[in-house]
Amino acid sequence: MPGCCAAGAERAGSGWPSSARFDVKRRLRVRRRSDFQRTINGRRFHSGRALVGFAVLSDREATRVGVTVSRGIRTAADRNRARRRLREAARQKLLSPDSPLSQVGIRYDVILIARPPALEVSFADLTAEASQAALRLSMIKP
Numbered sequence: 001m002p003g004c005c006a007a008g009a010e011r012a013g014s015g016w017p018s019s020a021r022f023d024v025k026r027r028l029r030v031r032r033r034s035d036f037q038r039t040i041n042g043r044r045f046h047s048g049r050a051l052v053g054f055a056v057l058s059d060r061e062a063t064r065v066g067v068t069v070s071r072g073i074r075t076a077a078d079r080n081r082a083r084r085r086l087r088e089a090a091r092q093k094l095l096s097p098d099s100p101l102s103q104v105g106i107r108y109d110v111i112l113i114a115r116p117p118a119l120e121v122s123f124a125d126l127t128a129e130a131s132q133a134a135l136r137l138s139m140i141k142p
Helices: 006-013 033-040 076-093 100-104 123-139
Strands: 043-047 051-057 064-069 108-114
Touching (some): 033 051, 033 064, 076 108, 076 123
Parallel strands (some): 064 108
Antiparallel strands (some): 043 051
């Protein structure tokens, strides 16, 4: 129900789309430490200004994404904000049906690491970088 909380009321008045979903489903997230380590020990496919991406092939039914933040972002509030921004960019560009990854049909476990500029760049630049990362990953042959 829109407007049931302060955050919902704030979003409703700030131009956020009313039908937008703000979370990545649990089944589409990398959550275990062992999965994070296995993926980070895999192939680095993107290294940009605001994020670094690692990926390994997955036998799951869908591509999964894990987000972590470097310790270069000092305060917990800033790390959480960077994590939310990066997770939303990944949802829009890596997990959407029109993503290059879904068109290729290869499933990966992807880890995105936010760098300190992830807080400074605009969200449009962050999503553009996530889109470029998805495109690079779709070009990798297993």
